[in-house]
Amino acid sequence: MKDLKRITIISGHYGSGKTNIAVNLAIDIKKSFDKVAVADLDIVNPYFRTKDSISDFEKNGIRLISSEYAGSNVDIPALPQDMYAITDDKSYKMIVDLGGDDRGALALGRLTPEIIAENNYEMLLVVNKFRPLTPDLETTVQVAREIETAGKIKFTGVINNSNLGEFTTESDVLDSLSYANEIANCMGIPVKFTSVKADLYEKLKNKIENLYPLVLQAKI
Amino acid sequence: MANKVLMKGNEAIAEAAIKAGCMHYFGYPITPQTEIAAYMAKRMPKIGGTFLQAESEIAAINMVYGVSAAGYRVMTSSSSPGISLKSEGISYLAGADLPAVIINVQRGGPGLGGIQPSQSDYFQATKGGGHGDFHLIVLAPGNVQEMASLTVKAFELADKYRMPAMILADGTMGQMMEPVEFDFDVTPAPEKPWATNGTKMQRKHNIVNSLSLVPEELEKFNFERFERYAQVEENEVMYDEYLCDDAEILVTAYGIASRVTKNAVDEARKKGIKVGLIRPITVWPFPKKPFAKMAEKVKHVICVELSMGQMIEDVKLAVECKVPVTLCNRSGGMIPSTEQILAEIEKYAKGE
Numbered sequence: 001m002k003d004l005k006r007i008t009i010i011s012g013h014y015g016s017g018k019t020n021i022a023v024n025l026a027i028d029i030k031k032s033f034d035k036v037a038v039a040d041l042d043i044v045n046p047y048f049r050t051k052d053s054i055s056d057f058e059k060n061g062i063r064l065i066s067s068e069y070a071g072s073n074v075d076i077p078a079l080p081q082d083m084y085a086i087t088d089d090k091s092y093k094m095i096v097d098l099g100g101d102d103r104g105a106l107a108l109g110r111l112t113p114e115i116i117a118e119n120n121y122e123m124l125l126v127v128n129k130f131r132p133l134t135p136d137l138e139t140t141v142q143v144a145r146e147i148e149t150a151g152k153i154k155f156t157g158v159i160n161n162s163n164l165g166e167f168t169t170e171s172d173v174l175d176s177l178s179y180a181n182e183i184a185n186c187m188g189i190p191v192k193f194t195s196v197k198a199d200l201y202e203k204l205k206n207k208i209e210n211l212y213p214l215v216l217q218a219k220i
Numbered sequence: 221m222a223n224k225v226l227m228k229g230n231e232a233i234a235e236a237a238i239k240a241g242c243m244h245y246f247g248y249p250i251t252p253q254t255e256i257a258a259y260m261a262k263r264m265p266k267i268g269g270t271f272l273q274a275e276s277e278i279a280a281i282n283m284v285y286g287v288s289a290a291g292y293r294v295m296t297s298s299s300s301p302g303i304s305l306k307s308e309g310i311s312y313l314a315g316a317d318l319p320a321v322i323i324n325v326q327r328g329g330p331g332l333g334g335i336q337p338s339q340s341d342y343f344q345a346t347k348g349g350g351h352g353d354f355h356l357i358v359l360a361p362g363n364v365q366e367m368a369s370l371t372v373k374a375f376e377l378a379d380k381y382r383m384p385a386m387i388l389a390d391g392t393m394g395q396m397m398e399p400v401e402f403d404f405d406v407t408p409a410p411e412k413p414w415a416t417n418g419t420k421m422q423r424k425h426n427i428v429n430s431l432s433l434v435p436e437e438l439e440k441f442n443f444e445r446f447e448r449y450a451q452v453e454e455n456e457v458m459y460d461e462y463l464c465d466d467a468e469i470l471v472t473a474y475g476i477a478s479r480v481t482k483n484a485v486d487e488a489r490k491k492g493i494k495v496g497l498i499r500p501i502t503v504w505p506f507p508k509k510p511f512a513k514m515a516e517k518v519k520h521v522i523c524v525e526l527s528m529g530q531m532i533e534d535v536k537l538a539v540e541c542k543v544p545v546t547l548c549n550r551s552g553g554m555i556p557s558t559e560q561i562l563a564e565i566e567k568y569a570k571g572e
Contacts, residue, residue: 014258015228015397046251046335047395072336073553074253130226130399132235133262164226164399 004029005043007086007094009108009158011151013134013143014044014100019160021126021195022097023053024214029093030060037063037085037092040070041107043077044099053217063092068086079107087114096177098151101143105151112152124192125155127177129162137182144187146164157192158184160166164215168196176207224399228299229367229389230255232400233297233323234263234570236368236393238376239438240406242293243269246281246283247325248276248302252391253325256297277302280327281309283323288318289428291415293375297323299391300341301332303349310348310384315430317414317445319378321371322356323387323395328553329435336553337385337391337476342530343389350500353442355449357456358504370501373539377456388503392555394478415474415495459510460489463489467496469568470514472535473524474500493569503531511538520568521545524561 010022020119022038030036038057049164050064051071057064065076065085086094098104115121125144127134134140148154162176173196184191193210201213227235234256237245245260257273264271270287274280280296287294298306303324313320326341328334344356357377359370367389374385416426432438460478463485464470473481478499488495498514500507514521521543523532531545536545548564550556 014255015226075335095481128226130224132225132231133226133259135225164224165397166225204252 001218003137005092005120006090006118009096009097009098009120009121009123009153010126011105011123011147011155012100013128013131013140014104015072015131016100016128016134017163017195018100018126019050020214020217021161022057022095023217024195026062026095027056027060027121030062035063035092035094035176035197037094039065039080039083039086040067040095041083041095041096042070042099042104043079043107044104046073048217050097059162066119071134071208075081083111087118090118100186102146102150105147108153113173116153122132122192123153124157125183125186126159126161127183129142129176130164137186138181140183144183155187155189157189158187159192163196166197168200170200173200173204173208174207224401226397227364227400228255228395228397229361229364230325230394231259232364232368232518233371233387233389234259235402236371237295237321237375238263238267238269239402240293240372241268241296241409242375244287244292244294246269246272246274246280246287246294246296248274248298250299250302252327252337253297253299253323255394256323256325256482267368275469277305278309279413281306285309285313285318286317287472288313288320289316289390289416291380291412291417293379293409295321295323296505297325299327300329303341303344305333307334307344307350309368310356311354312353312358313384314350314354315383316353316428318384318428320380320384321374321378321387323371323566324389326388326390326431328551333502334553336406337393337555338478338526338531338551338553339475340527340551341388342503342525342527343387346506346534349386350556353447355383356454357381357383357452358388359385359458360388360501360503361393361473362460362499364393364396366501366548367393368402369404372404372406377452379409380406381450384432388475389497390476391553435526453505456502456518457505457507457509459507460499460501461510462497462499464496464498464514466494467514467517468519469495470492470518470521471495471524471565472500472511472521472529472531472563477524477526478540480556481484481560481561483558483566487558488569489560490567493565495569496567500531503534506534508538511535512540515542518543522548522564522568524548524556525557526550
């Protein structure tokens with residue numbers, strides 16, 4: 001993950017696993033870079049926020065850019081007051097965690113001109129073929145196009161996060177590879193990696209190229 | 221669709237409703253059930269159905285009344301404060317003998333409360349939820365798969381008995397993700413000769429109404445309706461028993477509370493405590509018989525709830541004062557821990 005661009009934007013369908021991946025990526029790249037920040041731009045969902053991992057960020061010295069209302073149960077779509085640091089403070093490797101779907105991507109639009117001008121970013125589409133509204137190429141690409149339109153920015157890569165939670169099997173992941181490849185081919189962008197929970201990583205690391213182990217966020 | 225999908229409880233309810241033949245949804249956004257409306261907004265236009273975000277909860281429930289009167293399967297969903305707003309319409313549905321499905325993904329109350337999970341609308345769901353003599357069929361799912369299967373069941377029972385049915389879930393059940401399969405059979409809606417769907421000049425007008433100004437008639441309707449409720453109580457009770465055969469302590473809980481309680485029962489069993497669990501799946505009709513049976517052999521009953529103690533009243537009635545019943549609870553959006561419930565089980569196992 002050392003070759004990440006300065007800004008990595010994590011986007012995708014609602015419930016595809018964006019936040020989990022953003023948290024893992026941030027902790028991972030902190031091993032190679034001094035200044036790492038995570039920006040939570042989710043204006044859709046009051047639950048399961050980046051801020052839930054605040055103790056991990058503090059422990060690892062990762063800056064969190066997050067609305068003060070995130071995780072407070074105040075159910076309003078607020079953006080972080082220091083969100084302009086994403087584009088203004090170029091000393092940071094930045095992971096941006098967007099909200100789900102096109103509505104979530106709206107929050108990015110204000111920053112898009114600066115992000116494109118700097119031209120040092122990845123915009124990654126997280127996909128999960130086991131989510132009910134994105135089970136195939138057509139539905140997933142439609143969601144991706146809606147996100148691109150709302151955020152005024154194009155995807156540059158795909159993260160295959162196809163999973164059934166703790167019940168995910170090896171064959172579930174293997175079956176999802178062609179789905180992710182089809183999406184990537186259709187959009188003319190590469191599959192950056194396939195993410196799996198840690199126990200599957202050991203079983204699949206010799207079978208799948210660019211496999212990425214995820215530490216799942218704590219469950220209740 | 222035999223394949224598994226990873227769904228939030230709220231999404232599972234929405235998809236199950238569509239599978240059950242519900243082509244019309246009316247709602248209003250409120251956390252923690254908004255995903256139901258969001259899912260319907262995406263899906264309904266693709267299948268030629270109706271998704272309508274009404275101007276209010278009250279409007280939504282009255283749109284449900286209208287579509288049900290026209291003979292179609294129809295649903296609305298909300299969370300606690302929104303259900304209070306719908307209460308008048310729910311009473312009218314009951315008074316007009318209209319089938320409909322109402323989803324309550326409960327949050328902490330009273331008042332606006334909070335957005336974290338709760339089970340404090342049990343009284344509202346099982347003892348009324350509106351004025352007048354009536355009941356709702358109330359189903360309480362314990363996992364995301366049941367969010368789906370019980371939603372289908374709710375449509376079937378509502379049609380069978382011509383009455384509204386409610387799914388009584390909570391914020392955790394709505395928000396959590398689990399794999400779900402949609403391989404269940406659906407009983408299609410029966411013929412509805414009472415529906416106001418056009419006479420085609422071949423029959424008299426049907427009238428769907430809850431107004432009855434002649435007291436003799438209103439009493440007759442109420443007696444007839446309660447005969448139907450008696451059939452529901454006779455035929456439709458659902459519950460799960462877990463390790464009850466040799467139990468000396470009985471724990472009971474529904475929905476999210478039952479999941480934590482089951483863990484506590486397993487932990488207590490490891491310590492050699494003979495404890496069993498009854499999980500009501502229908503909370504109206506309440507599973508009285510298994511409690512009456514257990515009251516003959518256990519020395520104590522613990523009722524675990526995310527409320528100040530509501531289902532406990534039905535449990536006490538069901539055990540007829542034969543054994544003490546005590547509450548183990550959290551409130552306001554908090555969830556009891558396995559440790560809290562285990563400590564309570566251990567306390568009564570020692571005979572305190």
